[in-house]
Amino acid sequence: MRNPxxxxxxxxPVGALxxxxxxxxxxxAVLVIVNGTLVTGDVTIAEGSEVEIRPVVSGGAT
Amino acid sequence: MKCRVCRAAAVVEVRRHNAxxxxxxxxAHCRNQVERTIKEHSMIEPGERALVAVSGGKDSLALxxxxxxxxxxADGLYxxxxxxxxxxxxxxxxxxxxxxxxxxxxxxxxxxxxGFDVRSAAAADHxxxxxxxxxxKRHIFDQATLEGGYDVLATGHNLDDEAAVLxxxxxHWDLAYMARQHPVLPSGDGFPRKVKPLVRLGERETAAYCxxxxxxxxxxxxxxxxxxxxxGYKDALNAIEERSPGTKAAFxxxxxxxxxxxxxxxxxxxxxxxxACPRCGSPTTAAQLCAFCRLVxxxxxxxxxxxxxxxx
Numbered sequence: 001m002r003n004p005x006x007x008x009x010x011x012x013p014v015g016a017l018x019x020x021x022x023x024x025x026x027x028x029a030v031l032v033i034v035n036g037t038l039v040t041g042d043v044t045i046a047e048g049s050e051v052e053i054r055p056v057v058s059g060g061a062t
Numbered sequence: 063m064k065c066r067v068c069r070a071a072a073v074v075e076v077r078r079h080n081a082x083x084x085x086x087x088x089x090a091h092c093r094n095q096v097e098r099t100i101k102e103h104s105m106i107e108p109g110e111r112a113l114v115a116v117s118g119g120k121d122s123l124a125l126x127x128x129x130x131x132x133x134x135x136a137d138g139l140y141x142x143x144x145x146x147x148x149x150x151x152x153x154x155x156x157x158x159x160x161x162x163x164x165x166x167x168x169x170x171x172x173x174x175x176x177g178f179d180v181r182s183a184a185a186a187d188h189x190x191x192x193x194x195x196x197x198x199k200r201h202i203f204d205q206a207t208l209e210g211g212y213d214v215l216a217t218g219h220n221l222d223d224e225a226a227v228l229x230x231x232x233x234h235w236d237l238a239y240m241a242r243q244h245p246v247l248p249s250g251d252g253f254p255r256k257v258k259p260l261v262r263l264g265e266r267e268t269a270a271y272c273x274x275x276x277x278x279x280x281x282x283x284x285x286x287x288x289x290x291x292x293x294g295y296k297d298a299l300n301a302i303e304e305r306s307p308g309t310k311a312a313f314x315x316x317x318x319x320x321x322x323x324x325x326x327x328x329x330x331x332x333x334x335x336x337x338a339c340p341r342c343g344s345p346t347t348a349a350q351l352c353a354f355c356r357l358v359x360x361x362x363x364x365x366x367x368x369x370x371x372x373x374x
Contacts, residue, residue, distance in 0.1 A: 059293035
C-alpha cells in the first residue's frame with residue numbers, strides 16, 4: 001500500500017514542520033493534526049501529544 | 063502564524079498564496095476560489111441542475127459540500143466499483159454525507175447493475191484495472207447525467223490532479239489529450255457539459271477543507287493505485303513545489319490561459335467520426351460498439367443492462 005498506517009513515538013517538544021521532515025514526508029503531501037486539531041508548520045508540538053500525519057495525495061478515485 | 067485576513071491564529075497555511083488562514087477564513091477562501099472558477103469558466107448557470115460524481119473521498123465530498131454551500135442545485139452520483147475491501151467502505155462515506163444534508167445520492171453498482179467489477183472486467187478486456195475503471199466511470203457519468211436530465215456533470219479534480227495529468231501529457235507530447243484538458247468540456251455530440259470547479263485548489267486544501275468542515279472521508283488509497291504513474295508525477299511535482307511554492311499553479315494555470323487555445327484544432331480532430339453506439343446510444347469513434355459495451359460483453363458475455371437512473 002502506498003500509505004500504510006504506522007505508529008511511531010517521537011520525543012517532544014518538536015516543531016510540526018520539523019517532525020514532518022524527520023519522518024521523511026514532503027510538507028506539500030501531508031496535513032498535521034495534533035490532538036484532533038489541524039495545525040500549521042510553525043506550531044510546537046508538546047510532549048505527550050497525539051499527532052496524525054495525514055497524507056493528502058490521491059492516486060486513484062478522488 | 064496569523065490569519066492573513068483577520069489576524070487570528072492560523073490553522074492551515076497555503077504556501078503558494080504566502081498565507082495562513084484561520085478556520086473560518088480558510089473555508090471562505092475555498093468558497094471564493096470555487097465560485098471564481100465557476101464564474102470565470104461559466105461552469106454552472108443559476109438554476110441549472112448539477113450532478114456531482116462522488117467517490118467518498120476528500121475531493122468529491124469537498125466539491126459537493128462547496129456547491130451546496132454556494133447555493134447550487136447539486137445531486138450526487140456514486141458508482142460502486144466492486145473493489146474488495148475498498149468500495150463498500152467508500153460507499154458508506156458517500157451515503158453518510160448525503161444523509162446528513164438530505165441530499166439526493168444516485169447510486170450505480172457495477173456488479174449488481176452490470177454484472178462485473180473493475181478487476182474482472184480488466185482481465186477479460188485485456189486492460190489494467192485503472193483503464194477499466196476510468197472507462198466505466200466516464201461512460202456512466204455521461205449516461206447518468208443525460209438520462210437524469212442534469213445540465214452539467216461536476217467532478218472533483220483538483221489542481222494537483224490536473225498538474226500531474228498535464229505533466230504526463232507533456233512528457234509524452236500527447237497533444238490530443240492536452241487539447242481536451244480544460245476546466246470545462248462543453249456539451250455536444252451526445253456528451254453532457256463536464257466541469258472541474260476545484261482546479262484552483264490544491265490537494266492539501268481540499269483535505270484541510272474536509273477536516274475543518276467536519277466531513278468524514280475515505281483516507282485510504284485505492285489498493286490498485288499503488289505505484290502507478292500518476293502518483294509518480296505527483297511526487298515529482300511535489301518535490302519541485304516544496305522548493306518553489308506556486309509551481310503547480312503556474313504550470314497548470316499558465317497552460318489553461320496561454321496554451322490550451324493553441325490546441326483547439328487538434329481537439330476538433332478528435333471528435334471526427336463520432337456516431338451513436340448501436341447498443342447504448344452513447345457517442346463513440348469505434349467501428350461498431352462503444353468501448354464500454356465491448357467491455358461489458360467481454361466481462362459478462364451479455365448485453366449491457368440499463369442504468370437505474372430515473373428522469374425527473
